[in-house]
Amino acid sequence: MSGVDTEPPVRSRRLSLRVRLRRDRTLLLMTVPAVGLLLVFNYVPLFGLLTAFQDYNPLVGVWQSEWVGFAQFEALFSDSLFWGALGNTLYLSFVQLLLFFPIPIALALLLNSVLSERLRNTIQSIVYLPHFFSWVLAITIFQQMLGGAGLLNQFLRRNDIGTWDIMTDPDTFVLLVTSQAIWKEAGWSIIVFLAALAAINTDLYESSAVDGAGRWRRLWHITLPGMSGVIMLMLVLRLGNALTVGFEQFLIQRQAVGHEAADVLDTFAFYYGIATNNYSYGAAAGLFKSVISLLLIWGANKLAHAFGEDGLYRK
Amino acid sequence: MTETLIKERTGDTRGVGRPAGRRRPRATRPRWEEPPTAAGQTAKGLTLGAVVAVVLVPLWIVVATSLSTQATVNRAGGLVLWPEEITFEAYRVMLGDSTVRNALVVSLGITLVGTALSMAVSILCAYGLSRPRSVAHRFILVLLIITMFVNGGLIPTFLVVTGLGGYGEWWSLILPSAVSVFNILVLRAFYKDTSADLIEAARIDGAGDWRILWSIVLPTSRAVTAVVALFYGVGYWNSFFNVMLYMPTDSEKWPLQYVLLTYVNRGNGLPGSVNSGFGTQFSQTAPLSLQMAVVVLTLVPLLLVYPFMQKHFRVGVLTGAVKG
Numbered sequence: 001m002s003g004v005d006t007e008p009p010v011r012s013r014r015l016s017l018r019v020r021l022r023r024d025r026t027l028l029l030m031t032v033p034a035v036g037l038l039l040v041f042n043y044v045p046l047f048g049l050l051t052a053f054q055d056y057n058p059l060v061g062v063w064q065s066e067w068v069g070f071a072q073f074e075a076l077f078s079d080s081l082f083w084g085a086l087g088n089t090l091y092l093s094f095v096q097l098l099l100f101f102p103i104p105i106a107l108a109l110l111l112n113s114v115l116s117e118r119l120r121n122t123i124q125s126i127v128y129l130p131h132f133f134s135w136v137l138a139i140t141i142f143q144q145m146l147g148g149a150g151l152l153n154q155f156l157r158r159n160d161i162g163t164w165d166i167m168t169d170p171d172t173f174v175l176l177v178t179s180q181a182i183w184k185e186a187g188w189s190i191i192v193f194l195a196a197l198a199a200i201n202t203d204l205y206e207s208s209a210v211d212g213a214g215r216w217r218r219l220w221h222i223t224l225p226g227m228s229g230v231i232m233l234m235l236v237l238r239l240g241n242a243l244t245v246g247f248e249q250f251l252i253q254r255q256a257v258g259h260e261a262a263d264v265l266d267t268f269a270f271y272y273g274i275a276t277n278n279y280s281y282g283a284a285a286g287l288f289k290s291v292i293s294l295l296l297i298w299g300a301n302k303l304a305h306a307f308g309e310d311g312l313y314r315k
Numbered sequence: 316m317t318e319t320l321i322k323e324r325t326g327d328t329r330g331v332g333r334p335a336g337r338r339r340p341r342a343t344r345p346r347w348e349e350p351p352t353a354a355g356q357t358a359k360g361l362t363l364g365a366v367v368a369v370v371l372v373p374l375w376i377v378v379a380t381s382l383s384t385q386a387t388v389n390r391a392g393g394l395v396l397w398p399e400e401i402t403f404e405a406y407r408v409m410l411g412d413s414t415v416r417n418a419l420v421v422s423l424g425i426t427l428v429g430t431a432l433s434m435a436v437s438i439l440c441a442y443g444l445s446r447p448r449s450v451a452h453r454f455i456l457v458l459l460i461i462t463m464f465v466n467g468g469l470i471p472t473f474l475v476v477t478g479l480g481g482y483g484e485w486w487s488l489i490l491p492s493a494v495s496v497f498n499i500l501v502l503r504a505f506y507k508d509t510s511a512d513l514i515e516a517a518r519i520d521g522a523g524d525w526r527i528l529w530s531i532v533l534p535t536s537r538a539v540t541a542v543v544a545l546f547y548g549v550g551y552w553n554s555f556f557n558v559m560l561y562m563p564t565d566s567e568k569w570p571l572q573y574v575l576l577t578y579v580n581r582g583n584g585l586p587g588s589v590n591s592g593f594g595t596q597f598s599q600t601a602p603l604s605l606q607m608a609v610v611v612l613t614l615v616p617l618l619l620v621y622p623f624m625q626k627h628f629r630v631g632v633l634t635g636a637v638k639g
Contacts, residue, residue, distance in 0.1 A: 017450070020449075020450040021450055023450070024446075024449040024450045024451075026443075026523060026524040026525065027442075027443040027444075027446055027449045027450075027452070027524060028443065028449075028450070028451065029443070030439040030440060030442055030443030030524070030528075031439070031440045031443040031444060031452075031455050033435075033436045033439060033440070034436045034437065034439070034440035034459075034494050034499065035440070035455060035458065035459075037436065037490065037493055037494045038458070038459065038462055038494055038496075040475070040479075040490075041472065041475065041476075041490065041491045041492075041494075042462040042466055042467070043462070044467075044475050045466065045467025045468070045471035045472045045474075045475050046465070046466070046467045046471070047467075047471075048467050048470070048471025048472070048474050048475060049467055049468070049471055051470070051471065051474065056474075061478070062474070107366065110359060110362060110363060111363070113359065114359075114363070115343075115344060121626075123363060123366070123367055125621075125622075125625045126367050126370050126371060127366060127367070127370060128625065128628065129370060129621070130370055132549050132553075132617055132621070133553070133614075133617075134552070134553030134554075134555065134572050134613070135553075136553075136555055136572045136573075136575050136576045136613075137553075137572070137575065137610065137613055137614070140575060140579050140610055141373045141374075141377065141610070143579075144373070144376070144377065144394060144607075144610075145373050145376075149393055150393070150394070151376065151393065151394045154391075154392050154393040154394065157392070158392065183369065183370075187366075187370070191628065202345075205345075205347070205348075206345065206347050209347040209348065209349075210347060214349070215348075215349065247556075248555070248556055251556070251559075252576060266469065269468065269469050269470060270469060273469070273470045274469070274470060274473055274560070279470050279473075279474060282469065282470040283468070283470040283471060286467075286468030286469055286470055286471070287468065289468070290465070290466070290468055294464065294465070297464065
């Protein structure tokens with residue numbers, strides 16, 4: 001139990017397992033609550049995925065329910081609602097990648113160029129703030145600003161321009177949810193980019209300036225290469241999460257814009273699984289999503305490695 | 316003329332006497348960098364100004380409306396940019412309503428109990444895994460990290476929680492999300508960095524692991540403890556989906572976020588409130604100032620702790636992301 005830090009590795013490896021267990025029993029005991037909770041609420045549900053291959057009956061439980069093989073998946077793949085949700089998910093993910101992804105990088109570059117430390121810190125704490133709001137609160141605020149009775153329409157009505165209820169318009173829903181995501185999370189996402197910027201050696205800038213490089217050349221040849229590792233990592237994370245576009249955000253707004261525009265894979269599992277007690281069907285949709293997501297993460301990492309970056313894990 | 320000179324001088328000299336550490340060094344542009352162009356400077360200022368405004372202006376309008384009288388709201392035709400007469404009437408009515416009062420107690424209760432539990436579990440686990448070469452810590456670490464990538468998903472988790480009898484129970488709002496592996500990794504990264512000499516000295520003095528955690532590791536990592544506690548606290552305060560899953564019908568157990576969702580966002584009336592401004596139909600919903608007061612109420616606890624926490628953010632987040 002003592003001197004774990006200072007003992008040479010060779011000696012500690014030679015100790016028998018029983019001695020080591022005795023020595024570290026306090027440390028092991030400390031991990032028990034967390035491991036226990038994860039076993040119950042993360043590992044046991046993995047067995048629950050079996051319900052995707054059953055016709056789950058809540059009255060008899062997982063072990064007694066009837067096995068149906070891939071019937072749930074066959075039903076899923078012939079369900080136009082499912083394809084609609086999948087299409088929405090991919091489309092939203094693509095638009096968010098296109099519009100959201102560059103903003104934190106640009107914002108971090110901009111903020112990094114502010115000389116006054118006090119001003120920089122103030123702006124930072126303001127843009128971080130929405131990250132800590134709940135989706136309920138964020139959408140309420142959007143509703144109050146852009147909704148039918150909101151500030152924008154208040155202004156439009158007063159000037160007789162007519163009204164436009166952005167919050168319930170399915171045609172512009174993609175842009176709405178993307179701007180909500182940007183409003184809520186773009187500020188918070190600059191943290192990693194700012195850290196990457198801070199890690200760049202300033203001597204590089206000085207010597208290149210002495211050699212006659214202007215500010216744009218320095219941005220292109222020093223700053224961006226210096227950030228490329230982090231940018232690639234964020235891109236990998238984003239691609240790996242392509243099937244997760246923000247569950248709560250869609251759940252809350254589904255009623256207002258209708259399911260054609262607002263159904264994504266997660267809400268599909270919720271509405272056609274839990275809300276209708278069709279658990280096996282929802283579990284099948286969830287399992288489909290998990291498997292594709294894992295493949296995406298793996299593929300995105302391969303891509304990062306191909307570009308010579310670390311990605312999530314090293315090669 | 317002389318007066319201004321004196322003022323300038325005193326203004327200049329005031330800083331000199333201060334201890335060096337307290338004064339911020341004036342930010343200076345490096346000598347090799349070319350001075351900014353006027354156009355670039357203006358564009359930068361406008362952009363950053365707009366970014367800050369996009370966050371702050373809606374918040375200001377919400378607060379201003381919640382503080383306005385019905386007359387001001389009517390005159391403005393809805394939301395108020397500037398409250399003419401400030402009144403706390405909306406807050407008085409809101410806190411007089413049993414549904415909102417209940418929700419506030421529920422939210423605070425879930426947040427405090429949940430955060431305390433999550434912190435205890437996470438700190439113990441992070442310390443347990445932070446000592447080098449301890450038995451099985453690699454294995455447990457892998458067990459933890461796997462859950463970040465693979466999980467049963469919504470429905471299997473729902474079935475486990477309801478199978479354990481969680482439907483309608485308080486614990487179903489706390490326990491399923493009590494452990495965040497990311498937060499444990501953040502804490503662990505810090506505990507690993509705690510001075511080995513200090514810990515060794517304590518061991519020689521006869522301190523066990525409990526004692527070392529309590530008297531050495533925890534006091535030396537206050538900043539990261541604060542950040543992680545904020546993450547957990549915000550998570551509990553903001554959660555509404557667990558309520559939707561596990562107690563959607565019992566309005567007495569609803570937290571504030573769920574009240575905000577049903578009554579401000581969806582415009583539904585609240586069951587059980589008849590004697591206040593809370594109506595039962597969309598057309599009869601409460602006055603705007605009252606709705607905005609509920610919004611402000613969900614914001615207040617966050618804004619109270621935020622200023623004390625925000626200076627630690629970068630430390631906490633980056634350690635988790637980079638060293639984890």
